[in-house]
Amino acid sequence: MKEQLIASFRARYGRDPAVIARAPGRLEFIGNHTDYNGGTVLGVSIDRSVWVAVAPRAEAEWRLGSETHAGTITVPAADAPAKQSGAARWANYPLGVIAALPKFGLRRPAGFDFLAVSDLPSGAGLSSSAALELASALAFLALSGQQAPRETVVQLCRSAENNFVGVPCGVLDQGVSGFGREHHLVFIDCRGPKFATVPLPEAARFWVFNTHTKHALVDGLYAARHRECMAAAKALGVALLADATPASVLAARDRLPPLEFKRARHVVEEIARVDATVLALRAGDLVAAGKLLTASHRSSQTLFENSTPELDFLVDQLVSAPHVFGARLSGGGFGGAVMAVTSPEFMDAQATAVADAYARRFGSRPEVLRAQTGDGAGLV
Ligand code: GLA
DSSP states (O other): OHHHHHHHHHHHHSSOOSEEEEEEEEEEEEOTTOGGGTOEEEEEEEEEEEEEEEEEOSSSEEEEEETTEEEEEEEESSSOOOOOOGGGGGGHHHHHHHHHGGGGTOOOOOSEEEEEEESSOTTSSSOHHHHHHHHHHHHHHHHTTOOOOHHHHHHHHHHIIIIIIOOOOOSHHHHHHHHOOTTEEEEEETTTTEEEEEEOOTTOEEEEEEEEEEOTTHHHHHHHHHHHHHHHHHHHTOSSGGGSOHHHHHHTTTTSOHHHHHHHHHHHHHHHHHHHHHHHHHTTOHHHHHHHHHHHHHHIIIIIOOOOHHHHHHHHHHHTSTTEEEEEEOSSOSEEEEEEEEOTTOOHHHHHHHHHHHHHHHSSOOEEEEEOBOOOOEEO
């Protein structure tokens, strides 16, 4: 990717980049919609990334290009950038980072040329947007000769997503891209937030089945779940749902509106599953961890109601196949991808059988990706 990026940068801007940064995509291992509720979550950074190259520019302009989008966007470098729309919308991720820098005591870069390339599919639930934010932030900081703690970079990128792009996401995607480590999972206690890594048992393999389906209202549905969780916390008399427990939520069943009860129950039980998964992984018990992953999916399906028939079908197929420890939707839901954790004996033939069954049922094939763990974001 690096050579391709340098060659494309030269072709577009007629000179070499000064800085290159890379940030990986992530899988949500377990912890569905726990992050913005102050809970815990486990994610894994994968071996596919977004790469960003930048070079200073004499004119006070930020010029942004992406190999996956046509055209180059030019923005005056003086003030806070304006939000882009239409085909230029992808640029809101790097521009959102620029907009957020002063909030974190950091300077905006002077004029630059920017190019992004990626071997991370977008729209597959692998957080290509967080990867673009992280790679952009590291490139901008290096270009302007600034340093910031990794926690700050992660928070800066989340702020870009929350306040500039306008998605009320938690810290999972940016945190995993920022703190990932090969052969490890990233554990985040989202209150704080605090980041740690947990070794991944050697036998674990990751498969991603991307349905290429996306609910038309996915952003609105995510925001609606966020609102429902906050309303449930208020009704329970806690600041965030992570302050409640499975027992306290069950005890409040009659006091809560049925919908809020279901959302709250999912979140508090999911947090308990995350903590149980960490214990299972530390004991090297992938069978126990896998059962927790599948239980997480069932809770998303019935209580949080962010699954779809396509995702449920894939999970049903996968968990009844040999060599599969567990399977679940990964990320926001309402379409997107299912992740399976398998032993090394699960091979292409098994994955193809699952994809064939899906094609017979839904008339289109899911994209099948074999993912490996990879290191978190960094300068190249
Ligand atoms: C999306 C968001 C994350 C998290 C997950 C659901 O990926 O970006 O912050 O809320 O959904 O767990």
